[in-house]
Amino acid sequence: GWAEYKWGFGNLEGEYWLGLEYIHQLTQSGDYELRVELGDWGNETRWAQYQHFSLTPEPLNYTLSLGDYQGTAGNSLKYHQGAAFSTRDRDNDFNPRGHCARTFHGAWWFTACHESHLNGRYHHGRHKSYGDGINWMAFRGHNYSLKYSTMKIRKTNI
Structure with missing residues (x-):
């Protein structure tokens, strides 16, 4: 639920979520970029990189x-x-007809509902x-679950 995603969970050697609160605090300390590797x-591998990432x-x-x-x-x-x-216990999406985190079985920055979802089921x-599944619409679509994804952040104004 919300508390797990807020404070983080997992193992650095496998599935790991740093925690939204820690990511927020980090991204307030300077300019950060996000790199997603799929x-x-x-x-087959792909990547997406975003400047000025923050929460x-x-x-x-x-x-x-x-x-x-870019990517x-x-x-x-x-x-x-x-x-x-949004998480299963906290619906913050833009979907007036449903609850994306419950419908798609995972927490994410849902709108109504998603073009990416890296916390889905591991099909x-x-x-x-x-x-x-673990979806990235532009890379394999909604009916294909990726084998892995990583999200990395780094400070850009060092």
Whole structure:
């Protein structure tokens, strides 16, 4: 739920989420960029990089802010610009007819609902359930769950 995504969970050697609060605090200390690395089940890799990455504080639900995109993955995170983070126990999406985190089985910066979702179910490649895997719309679409994804941030004004 919300508390886990706020404070982080997992193991650095495997699945790991740093924590929204720590990411927010980091991104307030200077200018940061976000790099997303994606891999499919055929060992094809893609990347997306965003300048001026930051998250708002918790009272604003860790709203996502992104600058310019470059990369090979396609700009599937742009759709989420200005979206608040949602979990199964906290619905902050823009969807008046549903709850994206519950529908798609994972927490993310949902709008109504997503073009990317890197916290979805871990299906093996192509699957029949729409949009509930590890998805990046511009790289394999909503019916394909990626093998892995990483999100890395670094300070740019060192």
